[in-house]
Amino acid sequence: MTRFLSIGECMVEFAPDEGGLYRSGFAGDTFNTAWYMRQLCHPGTEVLYHSAIGDDAASAEMTGFVREAGIGFDPLVIPGASVGLYMISLLEGERSFSYWRSASAARRLAEGLEACPALSPGDILFFSGITMAILHPETRAPFLDFVSKARANGITVAFDPNLRPRLWADGAEMCDWITRSAEVADVLLPSFDDEATHFGDTAPQGTVTRYRALGAATVVVKNGGGDVLVQSDGHAPVHVSPPKVMQVVDSTAAGDAFNAGFLSRWMRKAPLREAVEVGCNVSAQVIRQRGALTRISL
């Protein structure tokens, strides 16, 4: 059985609903990818999530929600702590986030990596730049050592830089840790607009070249409504135009959903173009509704 393990922070989500009300749910980039993987993967693929939570009611509800979705979840439990919270604000479908997460239990997830589910060669370990950002700074290097050892044992490592400058002390710290994370990954899933802003890439090809130079065999550059570019060892570059979505309701989790669409097909060795097309299709469905999580039909 193949396993997909995602590691990071799931939060309480407040998503705008009708009439000025907010709907509460649970979301967070790495969890969103696990949620969509569960919908998109064969039932024989085990989808697992790892994080740290507290011992309060919100933490218990989150655990129930994750497990009911069919995702394996045995988080590190930190007594006296709780989970983070974020709120989505929308401006013509483009989202921005407000966070209340500075004291969340997930910041300590790297203290309990021995509680992480065991993986075997061929399984996938996924994490993101947000995972790195929320960790207590002194635990970032040990976390990357853990990832790097998993990779040396034959686990495929996938990484989405998911740049969130507000979660880092400054831009230099963010770019340094994103680069160090990319160095231990096989599959990179960056978004071009973020990479252009923070790394100065002038075209998606520049993002590909920079990450390939760090050792990633496969780089998939998402580009909002523009073409996705994939370059992978032994394959010709692939360009895919995503379907046009006339009315974007909420862009939250567009990239996370794309990652799941792509990885769910890539891990069963579908052609690269098909994997990207599924990613684009899933992402197009997610941005037509509010909040991070929705049911997908393919």
Ligand SMILES: O=C(O)C(=O)C[C@H](O)[C@H](O)CO
């Ligand atoms: O911004 C974050 O840290 C989140 O995880 C919240 C959202 O669910 C995520 O960004 C969507 O990609």
